[in-house]
Each structure stands twice: as structure tokens, then as C-alpha cells.
Amino acid sequence: MKVLMFGWEFPPFSRGGLGTACYGLTKGLTNNGVNVIFVVPRGAAEQGSHVDLIVADRLYIDNPKLKLRLINSPLFAYQSQEEYNNELKKLKQKLGPGFNEEIYGRDLFDEVEKYSEKAKIIASFEDFDIIHAHDWMTFRAGLKAKQVSNKPLVVHVHATEFDRTGGNPNQYVYNIEREGLHAADKIIAVSNYTKNKIINHYAIEPDKVEVVYNAIEPNKDMQIKRDIGESEKTVLFLGRITLQKGPDYFIEAAHRVLQFDPNVKFVVAGSGDMYGRMINRAAELGIGHKVLFTGHLSPKEVKKAYQLADLYVMPSVSEPFGITPLEALNNKTPVIISKQSGVSEVLKNALKVDFWDINEMTNKILGVLNYPSLNDTLVSEGSEEIQRFSWDTAAQTCMNIYSSLQTVGI
Amino acid sequence: MENVCFYFQVHQPFRLRRYSIFDIGSNSNYFDDLKNERIMRKVAKKCYLPINNLILKLIKETQGRFKVAYSITGTALEQFEKYTPEVLESFKQLNKTGCIEFLSETYYHTLSFLYSKEEFREQVEHHKLKIMSLFKQSPIVFRNTELIFNNELAHVVEKMGYKVILAEGADHILGWRSPNYIYIAKTAENIRLLLKNYKLSDDIAFRFSNRGWEEWPLTSEKFAAWVSATQGHVINLFMDYETFGEHQWEDTGIFNFMKSLPFDLLKRNISFKFPSDFADVEPVAELDIHSPVSWADIERDLSAWMGNKMQENALRELYVLEKAVKSTNDPQIIEKWRKLQTSDHFYYMCTKWFADGDVHKYFNPYDSPYDSYISFMNILNDLVRMINNENRGGFTEKPSILLAKS
Structure with missing residues (x-):
């Protein structure tokens, strides 16, 4: 079986769960003998020191099942109009006179369209059985590929515009x-x-939608964590600082926690359009010295942040899945997760709150920090439970979906 | 087989409220009165009233040849008095037939035996007084919470004057032996040990409605034939009373099964006995049981209440308070502390099989074991605060759970 996949991002550099999920799924599929032609925007691929990282990754070298196709485009996942314009400007500077206006879209939406035209060309000469497209930026690409090839199209929804x-x-x-x-x-x-x-929002028949939960790669090199003698406890928020992720609820809960227990530190890791507002809010509440804003973290730093934290909180307003709690548990850190998330459907050994219920969030944060047995049990049961979340299983479910589409002969 | 002994466990805990950190110091009501009342009314209607009626009818129709034993916890009795006095009345009616035996246990259905012998004795005494005042019976048979048993318990309970004690007939204590004989614990001089026949008991209590079970549907005829074909002194059928109408709903046919079972057994010349009827029967062997055995889960050990760190911690922090609680001499504080000892609160914190979404869940008023632990510990913090207020200066043991602010 051969899959033409329109994906995003290459871990270890990625802006969020989408890249991690594409990577994990691709790995699961190739492990199960599926051939994947993985198409990504070159813009995403060349972010940072990207090319080196790709080469260093075992998934992409010596893997005969995986073929990379880069498309010239400054697109990357979760991009906003403004961010696209910035990317374009950077590209212009970098290429100087070599910059060809014709190749790139005037704005984000124009670029998405251009990208899909390029995808169509790839689809016209590659050999594959199924098209698999991840989230809206690649949907047009998937569609064009379907038109030119007449192969079945699977679209994979990691987040809807309503969540974002x-x-x-x-x-x-x-x-x-x-x-x-x-x-x-x-x-x-x-x-x-x-x-x-x-x-509900897109008028789709329930039978057309299948659920495939995200997974995680077990952390094999997990080291013994943190210094027990540490008197100040650390509570971590990690994600894009955007409305969807609920950083404001985290700050409000921090304020209440500190009224009970001043020996707690809050770390807000990530960047996003609410960054400045959150710093101001913390200052306004008089807890600026207790809340650390780290900005965007590298994968190594992310891992360290999980390991240093005594507790990870994911207060998302709307989280389609939410891989980060699994990553936190993979680093032996207990988690509080929003009930408005996909992961709360499957992860049992986590504390769960409604994102708006700041008092209950406070109650649970203090519970974990004050009652060590709670921490211990959440970690021991939780890190065992996440072993069940396997990309191989997720990939197999996808393969069943592929087969069902092939046999129907669409 | 000539004898069958029915013992039914009747228990309801005082369920706790969801108690948040914001309640500490401002809310001294730990119990969810509304929920407790609602559950009592529901279970009374679905289970206690109809099954009591049926038992009464069976006793009358068999001219008193059918008889059963009950152990009713103090927390259940109090809630009958408070919410469903008609249930208590129907137990009194049953008692008048003379075909009912009441057993002793800890008033608050607790694990106190494992933590404080003194507290254990006080609770057993308390329960005995309650049974005497309500039913004018002085029990000589003892059953410990969740049928938890070991050598030491037999010894302690014997010293308290009991003649018979009940335990689970678990494979790992019996080995090749049969549960259908009278035994004696290695540490005991006289007190007789009756063991639950878990196979036949669970056929009724758990498997009755299981359509995947090869013996389904279970008829009273078939069951009586199994009993009849067995060797020994007695088949002990021990189970939760809530089996009838609550664990096994009425539409499973459980009431009809029970309606005909006594007659099918009597037809085969099998008699009904009280546990106390075996007080003088010569035991066939000594059993040496060091680590505690219980009737819970497949493990039949203590792991349902003490299997993870939260449970161990909550129990330890609770019992550490014993001296401080008692030195307040405040009956309200002492009663609250005792109601917190009810084993159910620790059962709700059980994480065994939690990831599989297991049966424990059906009985759990909380979203998760973690939520129940947080509520419990917050309550304990409030209790500590109250004790400290009462014992100003007199209380030196500093519990480890104190929060920075309280």
C-alpha cells in the first residue's frame, strides 16, 4: 500500500501537536509496511536548523518506506495571515534578487492555493493508492490530488477552526x-x-467520521527526576499562548493557589498572540515574580521543562486531542487536563477540570502539591497507562480505513 | 449436603461531599446528605423493602424452616432511622419471626482492626449495643468488615466473647480443603470459623444475570441440585443484601429465583441454619492464616482499600489522629472521625483496573479515585483544624497534612 500524505513539520522542531502527530503516524505506518510519500512545505522544513535535523532523524534516513517531497512554500502549521507575511518578507531578504514574486502567494490564502497547485503536480507523477491530508491547509492539496489521480481521499482533522x-x-x-x-x-x-x-458544525454524516486517537513514543531514556529537597514547587503551562489553550485560566488559578501557598512557582512556556496580555495580567494580579514566561522552547528545553515541573496543567478551552499531557506523563510529571479535550476521553489517570472552573483547578493544583501520595499515584498509574497509546495501533486503524476505501473501489 | 447458611450483609456508608480546598475552615458539613437520602430511598424501594417482604413471606410459608442471618452496619441503621424508617420497621417484623440472627461487626464498617485494636473494640461494642437496643439480640457471631480475617482477628474476637467468626473461603487459604466444613483458626481456642463458599455464593451474587455464563439462566432447581451434590457440614452463602434488586435488577429474575429456592432446597432435605448453630460443631482442621484475607475482588486481599499510596496515606493520616480526636471529648468530632473511617471511602480511591473502566466505577460517587482522595484529604485537613481548636495546646502530634494556610 502506498499513501500520498500531505503533512506538516518535522520534529524535533515543531510548533505543536500536529507535527508530532504526523511524525508518529508516519512512523507507525512505515513500521507496518506502508509506503508513504510525505509532502511538506519547504518553509516548514527549513525552519531553524531544520535540514540537519531531518537528516539526523532515523525516520528519514535508511527508511525505504518513506519518500520526502518538499514543496517550495513559506507555509507552516498554525500560521496566521500576519505570520505568513513576515515569512514572505524574510524570504525576500534572504533570496534578494533571486526572489520570484510569481512563485509565492500574495497572502496566506493565496499561498494555500498555490501550494495545492504544486501538490497536484506531485500527484500527477507519483504512484500511490490513497491520499491522506492533515488539517485545513492541506485539504485543497488533497482535493486536487484526488481530482488528478481519482484515488480515495482521507482527511485527518487535528483541529477545527472552531477550536482555534x-x-x-x-x-x-x-x-x-x-x-x-x-x-x-x-x-x-x-x-x-x-x-x-x-x-455539528460542518454537517457531516456521523458514519463518515472515524476516531483515531493520537499516541506517544515511550520515553526510554527517562532519568530520575528532580531534587526532592526543593521547597518551591513548580507548575507548568506549555503550549501556544493563544485563546484556544486557555493561558488566562492558568494565570487566574495561579493567583488563587498563591493565596494558599506562596511556595509555588508557575512557568508559562510557549509563544503566541496572548503572550503580552498574559504578562500584564500576572503583573496586575501582583504575581509577576511568581510567574515565569519562557517564550518558545526547543525540544530539549521542553523535555527539561516537563521534568523540572511538579505538575503539568493543560487548561485548554477546546482541545481536539492534546498530546502534551501524554508527554508530561512520559516524563513522570502528573497532569491536570481540561475536560474540553479529546485526551480526557481516553486518559484515565489524570485530574480533570472544566477549563472555566478556576476554583476546582486551584483545588486540584493544591491537592497535587500538598499530598505527595496523589502525585505518586498519578505518576505511577499514568506512566503505565500511556504505554497503551501506541502509534502502531493508530497506524493500523488508519490502514483498515485505507483498505475499506480500496475494496469499495471508489 | 444437609445444611445451608444464608448471611446477608447490609451496609450503606455516609457518602462524603465533594470537599474543596475552599471549604476548609468554612464548611464543617462533610457528608452529602442529599445524595445519601436519595440513594437510601432508591435502594429501599428497589431492594430492601421488596426482599424483606419476600423473606418474611418465605419464613411464614415454610413455617419457620427458612432462616437467615444479617449483619447490618451502624451507618446503615442510622440512615434507615433518618431516611427510610419503614425499612427498619420491616427488619423488626422479620426479627419477630425468630428466624433471624443478627451478627456483630464494627459500627462504622471500618478497617480499624488493622490500625487500632482499641478503636476496633469500641466500635464492635457500639454496634452490639445498637443491635441490642433495636432487635433485643446479643450476637455471638462476628463478621469483620468485608470479611477481612486473619489469625490475630480470631484471637482478639474470641477474647471479646464471640463463639463463631466468618471469613472468605479463598483458595489461597484453603488449598485442597473444602470451605463446606467447620474450621478453627490456629491462634484460637474455641471460636469456630465458617467459610464462605465463594463459588456458589457468587453464582447468585455476580453471575446470576450474566448471559455469557454457561450455566445461565440459573434456576433454583439447578442450584438446589448443586448444593445437594456437595459434601460437608454446611454451604455458606454469604453475600451483599443489595444483590437483590440493586446489583441484580428485578428484571433478571433474581426475586423469582429466591422465591422458589428455599422450597427446592427443603425438597432435597436440606435445612437452613444460623451461623451460631455451628458454635459447638467439632472442627475438621486448623487453618493458619497470617496475611489478611477478604471477600473483595479476585485478589481477595486488602488491595481494594490499601492497594495504592493514596489509600495507605489517607488511612495512616486518619488513624494518626485517634488520640487527638478522643482527647477533644467532643462527641461530634469523634463521630465525624469515625464516619470517615468507613471502608468505602478508601475503596473509592482504588486504582486497580481503573484504566480498564471497571466495576468499581458503578459504586463510586466520584469521577475518579483521585477526586475522592482530594476530597477526603481536604476534609481531614478541616478535621485537624477543628481538633486543634478544641485541644489548644494539649495536642502535640503534628499531622503531616497541614496546609500552609490552615
Whole structure:
């Protein structure tokens, strides 16, 4: 079986769960003997010291099952209009007179369209059985590939525009999502939570949507963690500082926790459009000295942040899946997760709160920090439980979906 | 087989509220009265009232040849008095037939035997007084919480004057032996040990409605034939009373099964006995049971209540308070502390099989074992605060759970 996959990002450098998920799934598929042609925007691939990282990664070398196809484009996942314009400017500077206006889109949406035209060309000469596209930016690409090849299209929804915007979707993005969902032969949702969003907001028949939960690669080199003598405890937020991730609820809970116990430190790791606002809010509450903003972290730093933390909190307003709690547990850190998340459907050994329930969040944070047995039990049961979240299993479910589409002969 | 001994366990805990850190110091009501009342009314209607009626009818129809033993916890009795007095009344009616035996246990259905012998004795005494005042019976048979048993218990309980004690007939204590004989614990002089026949008991209590079971549907005829074909002194059928109508719903046919079972057994010349009827029967062998055995889960050990660190910690922190609690001489504080000892609170914290979404869940009023632990520990913090207020200066043991602010 050969899959033409339109993916995003190359870990270890990635902006979020989407890249991690694409990577894990691709690995699971190739492990199970599936051939994957992995198409990504070169913009994403060349971020930072990217090319070296790709080469260093075992997934991409000596793997006869995986073929990389880079498309010239400054697109990357979770990109906003503004960010696209910045990328374009950088590219212009870098290429100087070599910059060809014709090749790149005037704005983000124009570029998405251009990208899909390039995808069409790839689809016309590559040999494959199934098309698999991840999230809205690649939906048009998937669609064009389907038109030119007549092969079945699977679209994979890691997040909808409703999750990202807290219910105020950009009409253009919504239209692309809707078109892709309707044109697809099968839809994969990362949770029932997301499946319901797809059914309710995009008018899709429930039978067309299958749930495939994300997974994690077990952490083999996990070291013994943190200094027990540490008197100040650390609570971690890690993710994009955007409305979707609920950083504001985290700050409010921090404020209440500190009223009970001043010996707690809060770390906010990540960047995003609410970054400045959050720093101001912490200052306004008089807890600026207790809340550390780290900005964007490298993968190594992320791992260290998990390991240094006594507790990880994911207060997302709307989280289609949420891989980070699994990563935290993989680093032996207990987790509090929002009930408005896909991962809370499957992860049992976690504390769960409604994202808006700041008092309950405070109660649970203090519970973990004050009662060591709670911490111990969450970690020992949780790190055992996450062994069940395997990319191989997720890949096998995808393969069943591929086969069902092939036998129907679409 | 000539004898069958039925013993039914009747128990309801005082369930706790969801108690947050914000409640500490401002809310001294730990118990979810509304929920407790709602559950008592529901179980009374589905289980206690109909099954009591049926038992009464069976006793009358068999002219008193059918008889059963009950162990009713103090926390259940108090809630009958408070919420469903008609249930208590129906137990009194049953008692008048003379075909009912009441057993002794810890008033609050606790694990106190494992933590404080003194507290254990006080609770057993308390329970005995309650049974005497309500039913005018003075029990000579003892059953410990969740049928937890070991050598030491037999010894302690014998010293307290009991003649018979009950335990689980677990494979790992019996080996090749049969549970259908009278035994004696190695440490005991006289007290007789009756063992639950878990196979036949669980056929009724757990497997009855299981359509995947090869013996389904279980008829009273078939069951009586199994009993009849067995060798020994007695088949001990020990189970939760809530089996009837609550664990096995009425539409499974459990009431109809029970309606005909006594007659099918009597037809085969099998008699019904009280546990106390075996107080003078010569034991067939000594059993040496060091580590505690219970009737819970497949492990039949203490892991349902003491299997993880949260459970161990909560129990330890609770019992550490014993002296401080008692030195307050405040009956309200002492009663609260005792209600917190009810084993159910620790069962809710069990993480065994949690990831598989298991049966423990059905009985758990909390979203997760972790939520129940947090509520419990917050309550304990409030209790410590109250004790400290009462014992100003007199209380020197500093519990490890104190929060920075309280």
C-alpha cells in the first residue's frame, strides 16, 4: 500500500501537536509496511536548523518506506495571515534578487492555493493508492490530488477552526475545511470530541467520521527526576499562548493557589498572540515574580521543562486531542487536563477540570502539591497507562480505513 | 449436603461531599446528605423493602424452616432511622419471626482492626449495643468488615466473647480443603470459623444475570441440585443484601429465583441454619492464616482499600489522629472521625483496573479515585483544624497534612 500524505513539520522542531502527530503516524505506518510519500512545505522544513535535523532523524534516513517531497512554500502549521507575511518578507531578504514574486502567494490564502497547485503536480507523477491530508491547509492539496489521480481521499482533522478561534471562525478557513470534509471519502477525527464538532458544525454524516486517537513514543531514556529537597514547587503551562489553550485560566488559578501557598512557582512556556496580555495580567494580579514566561522552547528545553515541573496543567478551552499531557506523563510529571479535550476521553489517570472552573483547578493544583501520595499515584498509574497509546495501533486503524476505501473501489 | 447458611450483609456508608480546598475552615458539613437520602430511598424501594417482604413471606410459608442471618452496619441503621424508617420497621417484623440472627461487626464498617485494636473494640461494642437496643439480640457471631480475617482477628474476637467468626473461603487459604466444613483458626481456642463458599455464593451474587455464563439462566432447581451434590457440614452463602434488586435488577429474575429456592432446597432435605448453630460443631482442621484475607475482588486481599499510596496515606493520616480526636471529648468530632473511617471511602480511591473502566466505577460517587482522595484529604485537613481548636495546646502530634494556610 502506498499513501500520498500531505503533512506538516518535522520534529524535533515543531510548533505543536500536529507535527508530532504526523511524525508518529508516519512512523507507525512505515513500521507496518506502508509506503508513504510525505509532502511538506519547504518553509516548514527549513525552519531553524531544520535540514540537519531531518537528516539526523532515523525516520528519514535508511527508511525505504518513506519518500520526502518538499514543496517550495513559506507555509507552516498554525500560521496566521500576519505570520505568513513576515515569512514572505524574510524570504525576500534572504533570496534578494533571486526572489520570484510569481512563485509565492500574495497572502496566506493565496499561498494555500498555490501550494495545492504544486501538490497536484506531485500527484500527477507519483504512484500511490490513497491520499491522506492533515488539517485545513492541506485539504485543497488533497482535493486536487484526488481530482488528478481519482484515488480515495482521507482527511485527518487535528483541529477545527472552531477550536482555534473559540467559536469565531474565519469564513475563508471554514469554507476550505467544509469543502475538504465533504469531498473526502473518509474523515479521521482525533477524538469523539472533534468528531462531534465535525458533525455539528460542518454537517457531516456521523458514519463518515472515524476516531483515531493520537499516541506517544515511550520515553526510554527517562532519568530520575528532580531534587526532592526543593521547597518551591513548580507548575507548568506549555503550549501556544493563544485563546484556544486557555493561558488566562492558568494565570487566574495561579493567583488563587498563591493565596494558599506562596511556595509555588508557575512557568508559562510557549509563544503566541496572548503572550503580552498574559504578562500584564500576572503583573496586575501582583504575581509577576511568581510567574515565569519562557517564550518558545526547543525540544530539549521542553523535555527539561516537563521534568523540572511538579505538575503539568493543560487548561485548554477546546482541545481536539492534546498530546502534551501524554508527554508530561512520559516524563513522570502528573497532569491536570481540561475536560474540553479529546485526551480526557481516553486518559484515565489524570485530574480533570472544566477549563472555566478556576476554583476546582486551584483545588486540584493544591491537592497535587500538598499530598505527595496523589502525585505518586498519578505518576505511577499514568506512566503505565500511556504505554497503551501506541502509534502502531493508530497506524493500523488508519490502514483498515485505507483498505475499506480500496475494496469499495471508489 | 444437609445444611445451608444464608448471611446477608447490609451496609450503606455516609457518602462524603465533594470537599474543596475552599471549604476548609468554612464548611464543617462533610457528608452529602442529599445524595445519601436519595440513594437510601432508591435502594429501599428497589431492594430492601421488596426482599424483606419476600423473606418474611418465605419464613411464614415454610413455617419457620427458612432462616437467615444479617449483619447490618451502624451507618446503615442510622440512615434507615433518618431516611427510610419503614425499612427498619420491616427488619423488626422479620426479627419477630425468630428466624433471624443478627451478627456483630464494627459500627462504622471500618478497617480499624488493622490500625487500632482499641478503636476496633469500641466500635464492635457500639454496634452490639445498637443491635441490642433495636432487635433485643446479643450476637455471638462476628463478621469483620468485608470479611477481612486473619489469625490475630480470631484471637482478639474470641477474647471479646464471640463463639463463631466468618471469613472468605479463598483458595489461597484453603488449598485442597473444602470451605463446606467447620474450621478453627490456629491462634484460637474455641471460636469456630465458617467459610464462605465463594463459588456458589457468587453464582447468585455476580453471575446470576450474566448471559455469557454457561450455566445461565440459573434456576433454583439447578442450584438446589448443586448444593445437594456437595459434601460437608454446611454451604455458606454469604453475600451483599443489595444483590437483590440493586446489583441484580428485578428484571433478571433474581426475586423469582429466591422465591422458589428455599422450597427446592427443603425438597432435597436440606435445612437452613444460623451461623451460631455451628458454635459447638467439632472442627475438621486448623487453618493458619497470617496475611489478611477478604471477600473483595479476585485478589481477595486488602488491595481494594490499601492497594495504592493514596489509600495507605489517607488511612495512616486518619488513624494518626485517634488520640487527638478522643482527647477533644467532643462527641461530634469523634463521630465525624469515625464516619470517615468507613471502608468505602478508601475503596473509592482504588486504582486497580481503573484504566480498564471497571466495576468499581458503578459504586463510586466520584469521577475518579483521585477526586475522592482530594476530597477526603481536604476534609481531614478541616478535621485537624477543628481538633486543634478544641485541644489548644494539649495536642502535640503534628499531622503531616497541614496546609500552609490552615
